[in-house]
Amino acid sequence: MKRLNESIGxxxxxxxxxxxxxxxxxxxxxxxxxxxxxxxxxxxxxxxxFQSEGTEPDVIRSSLMTGGAARSAGYNPWVMEEPEETxxxxxxxxxxxxxxxxxxxxxGLDALSxxxxxxxxxxxxxxxxxxxxNEIIDDLANLVENTDSKVRNQxxxxxxxxxxxxxxxxxxxxxxxxxxxxxxxxxPTK
Numbered sequence: 001m002k003r004l005n006e007s008i009g010x011x012x013x014x015x016x017x018x019x020x021x022x023x024x025x026x027x028x029x030x031x032x033x034x035x036x037x038x039x040x041x042x043x044x045x046x047x048x049x050f051q052s053e054g055t056e057p058d059v060i061r062s063s064l065m066t067g068g069a070a071r072s073a074g075y076n077p078w079v080m081e082e083p084e085e086t087x088x089x090x091x092x093x094x095x096x097x098x099x100x101x102x103x104x105x106x107x108g109l110d111a112l113s114x115x116x117x118x119x120x121x122x123x124x125x126x127x128x129x130x131x132x133x134n135e136i137i138d139d140l141a142n143l144v145e146n147t148d149s150k151v152r153n154q155x156x157x158x159x160x161x162x163x164x165x166x167x168x169x170x171x172x173x174x175x176x177x178x179x180x181x182x183x184x185x186x187x188p189t190k
Contacts, residue, residue: 001047008039 015036019029086094 001043001050004043004046008036008043011039012036 015029015032018024019026024032086097089097
């Protein structure tokens, strides 16, 4: 009992170190703490069974095996009562009932199998549809990229024409001014 108590203490210390150094998650630490608490409860139950006198040992043992107090004196967790629906059946009748239950389970499994097969086919169909949609999207993306490239080229051409037209108009104005100056200088004044 003393070694059990020391081992539980060692487990608790190791758990605290593991949680504090983040070797395990807090959730896992809580789960392990619950297990240690259960061990402590069992250890206390064992101590009480050794200390109590006059208590029937089978009752204490069965309560330890079931995880709680025994339901009644003389309770044996290994003996199960026969269910009401099979009470009084012979071996042949039990086998027939068992066969009937197995057939029901088989039909349920067949239904489940067909449902899973349908879902599998739906998954394939959805996958194929997604592949087709992805191809359409890829084609559309290529078209948008080509259109974008063409728009950029045309914008560059428009800017170039605009720049040239702006400098050409300036040249026309300069030429007209020069002609006007020459005409004024050469034109006889009356």
